[in-house]
Amino acid sequence: MNKLFRLFLNALNIVLITLVYRLVIGASFFNDQFVFISPYLTLGFLITAAYIAGSIARHFGLPSLTGYLLAGLLFGPHLLGLIPQQDIQALELINALALSFIAITAGGELRLASLKNNFRSIISITLSHTLLIFNGIALLFFCVLYYTPLLALPDTVAVLSFSLLLGVIALANSPSTTIAVITECKSKGDFTDIVLSVTMLKDTIVLVLFSVIIAFISGMYTGSTISLPLLFEIMRHLVVSVVAGFVMGVLLILFFKYIDRNISIFVIIASYLAHEFAHVVGLEHLLMCLIAGFTVQNLSRQGPRMIEAIENSHLPIYVVFFSIAGAGLNFNYSQASVIMVLLFVGARTLIVFGSTYAGAAYADAPAKIKKHSWTAYIANAGLALSMLIIIDETFDGWGAVFKSIMLSVIAVNQIIGPILFKFGLGKTGEARKL
Amino acid sequence: MSPKQLLILFIVLSYTGVVLIYRRKKISLLGGMEYLLVGLLFSLVSVDQALLKPLLYAFIGWIGLLTGMQMKVEYVSRLDRSFYGRVFVYTLVFFCLVFAFLSIVVAPVTALYMAIGLLPVSYLVVARYCKENRYVLFFASIMPFVAVAYLFFVTVFQSDGYTLSFFFLIIACFAIIARFIITNIDDKRSIELILIGLIILISESCAVLNCSALLVTFAVGMYLANFCPLDDVVFIALYKDEKPLYSIFLLLVGMLAGMQASFTFFLQGMAVVVFVAGLKYVLFKIPFFNMPPHYHRYMQAPGGFAVTIGVDSWLNQGVGLQTGWFSLFLFIVLMLQFISVFISRSYE
Incomplete structure (x- = not known):
């Protein structure tokens, strides 16, 4: 079939589905009785519309997840308003499940042999990112906010706090986006392994750094200082999460080895249980699931079976997760916000490019790592979104402003990030399906 | 226990239970209906029903689509007229009696839906005990379609103009859209995803418009079976996890319906139960129906599709079954299922 005609059919499908969905919602008001509209109706609409949007995105050579995100953004509460905010909140179970599932996938994609081979590059890029991105963004925005009346923050402490937190957010990546693009492109090789390892390692650093920065800022407001027990507590938290992840991995191995039935369903259930367990006990569930996936892949022969099971069931999870994520994105159109967003996205992209090149060059990494691996580190969501919620709740004065601006930043990064990464993967030749 | 945890528990139970119930040499005593019983036990657990009840629509939608997909005119027309006459x-x-x-026991509307619900026959039980008799197998497999036809006529006569117009409109819209989307997907492996989306969308739309999700999805399935080039791919995707999904459905139904513990x-x-069992016993003695008289014992079990019809009627509150009568209906189904399997096993 002609490509253009197929594109037209897909667009028509979206229009038809949207019309029917609107008709159903509208028809409920004609009825005299109160009609309860369940969030599952939204879920059905979102899955169908996002899937078709993903197909349209592929027609333009973009990753499917850009289509899912854009569908969520378009139909979400902030643009067309077809999907109510309360429905997005009601579907949080799927979000929680998807995040754990994605983390297990990421862990499963990390191979010890490859990590050993690329150890120098991974450490070098991670360190250069941590030093240059965090310090670069924090310093740049401290100068901008201190010397210009852009956001009119009340005092120097607020400016310093704002800048430091911007630095931490800039360092964060989106492992879910990275893994989704890698899975879609069926990418394998050194480039893929390095990118994935750096992304995961950086997110662990971000977790620690964020806790330290929050403690530091709180200390500035209350007059106390960061204590050794606090750092010890953060480290203990991470170590326990790693141990819990290892135990979970061993349980997964035992299941694959001795029961070996309905593996896809089991991995999904295990993802959910891990999330619930981590939530109840207070562990880092992403780190835990990552270690679990890593354990299965590297300490047993069950890795390929797990990856196969994941590949069989990843599509519904990705579609729902990214379309819901898209619906949660928001753009702040105020002048100050637009300037901040453009400045942040531009500066971060430049520093990411520079620091990746510097780190890769220091480690004598191949040219493809130096030239193209920066494309993987543009997207930032997931962890960044969680941090925004904490910042908004912790800092009454400027937390809301920070959240509002950074939501726009994340929206922009989430849209351009996957596109750039798919482009980067294409250039390296590691993508088997583009 | 939160609805999320309960749902996960149900999924685990259904997938592990399938091995115990369906993969044994002997058919279980309730012929797959154990899940309904377990679900009824779960009704003792306090849980927010409003969060779980909408899920039933999606299950009904899946069963409706799966059943509709089996209604291929090409195959159905191969059976002769005398068979259909019988x-x-x-x-x-059976229905009238x-x-x-x-009607003596319950209100006429309730009686109508319960009588339709008792029409189907458990194919699982029939196929287990009468696999050598193709006529009986065809007879049992045609029953769900006949029950759906009865349900259709009852729904049409029961509904007001507003509901009826939306009922036909929604069938037409979704049948065309579903075919359109399915035939145009680029990657055939993603058919399951698009089916999940469509089933949820169609069945939840029925919930909003107070239409029968079973009838609408059955009609859509029938349309796809006869007019969609990818009908086989769709059917396989729907059929793949039939048993575990049916089990989760039964667990949910049992838990949400509950059971009254009174002597009345x-x-x-x-x-x-005694009336229905006796009636089937008598009907199978009549030579016109062309069936071995002792086969009545295999045909007593109404099976999972009976529960599906009951749930569909129960969900259409106002025109269907009320919760109390629905519990009674489930009790009748369970008893008939038990009687059928128990007698069949004792004659084995």
Whole structure:
């Protein structure tokens, strides 16, 4: 079939589905009785519309997840308003499940042999990112906010706090986006392994750094200082999460080895249980699931079976997760916000490019790592979104402003990030399906 | 226990239970209906029903689509007229007599839906014990379609103009859209995803418009079976996890419906059971239906599709079954299922 005609059919499908969905919602008001509209109706609409949007995105050579995100953004509460905010909140179970599932996938994609081979590059890029991105963004925005009346923050402490937190957010990546693009492109090789390892390692650093920065800022407001027990507590938290992840991995191995039935369903259930367990006990569930996936892949022969099971069931999870994520994105159109967003996205992209090149060059990494691996580190969501919620709740004065601006930043990064990464993967030749 | 945890527990139970119930040499005593019983036990657990009840629509949608997909005109037209004549007479006599009897116990509308619900026959039980008799197998497999046809006529006569117009509109819209989307997907492996989306969308739309999700999805399935080039791919995707999904459905139904523990309830239920079992016993003695007389014992079990019809009627509140009567209906189904399997096993 002609490509253009197929594109037209897909667009028509979206229009038809949207019309029917609107008709159903509208028809409920004609009825005299109160009609309860369940969030599952939204879920059905979102899955169908996002899937078709993903197909349209592929027609333009973009990753499917850009289509899912854009569908969520378009139909979400902030643009067309077809999907109510309360429905997005009601579907949080799927979000929680998807995040754990994605983390297990990421862990499963990390191979010890490859990590050993690329150890120098991974450490070098991670360190250069941590030093240059965090310090670069924090310093740049401290100068901008201190010397210009852009956001009119009340005092120097607020400016310093704002800048430091911007630095931490800039360092964060989106492992879910990275893994989704890698899975879609069926990418394998050194480039893929390095990118994935750096992304995961950086997110662990971000977790620690964020806790330290929050403690530091709180200390500035209350007059106390960061204590050794606090750092010890953060480290203990991470170590326990790693141990819990290892135990979970061993349980997964035992299941694959001795029961070996309905593996896809089991991995999904295990993802959910891990999330619930981590939530109840207070562990880092992403780190835990990552270690679990890593354990299965590297300490047993069950890795390929797990990856196969994941590949069989990843599509519904990705579609729902990214379309819901898209619906949660928001753009702040105020002048100050637009300037901040453009400045942040531009500066971060430049520093990411520079620091990746510097780190890769220091480690004598191949040219493809130096030239193209920066494309993987543009997207930032997931962890960044969680941090925004904490910042908004912790800092009454400027937390809301920070959240509002950074939501726009994340929206922009989430849209351009996957596109750039798919482009980067294409250039390296590691993508088997583009 | 939160609805999320309960749902996960149900999924685990259904996938592990399938091995115990369906993969044994002997069919289990309730012929797959154990899940309904377990679900009824779960009704003792306090849980927010409003969060879980909408899920039933999606299950009904899946079963409706799966059943509709089996209604291929090409295959159905191969059976001769005398077969259909016998099916028609049998179902009509059975339906009218059961309806008349139930009308003594319950309100006529409730009796109508319960009588339709008792029409199907458990294919699992029939296929286990009568696999050598193709006529009986065809007879049992045609019953869900006949029940759906009865349900359709009852729904059309029961509904007001507003509901009816939306009912036909929604069938037409979704049938065309579903075919359109399915035939145009780029990657055939993603068919399951698009089916999940469509089933949820269609069945939840029915919930909003107060239409029968079973009838709408059955009609859409029928349309796809006969007019969609990818009908086989769709059917395989729908059929793949049939048993675990049915089990989760039964667990949910049992838990949400609950059961009354009163002597009147028990007496009413047993009276209907005795009547239905006796009626089938008598009907199978009539030579016109062309079936071995002792086969009545295999045909007593109404099976999972009976529960599906009951749930569909229960969900359409106002025109269907009320919760109390729905519990009674489930009790009758369970008892008939038990009687059928128990007698069949003792003659084995």
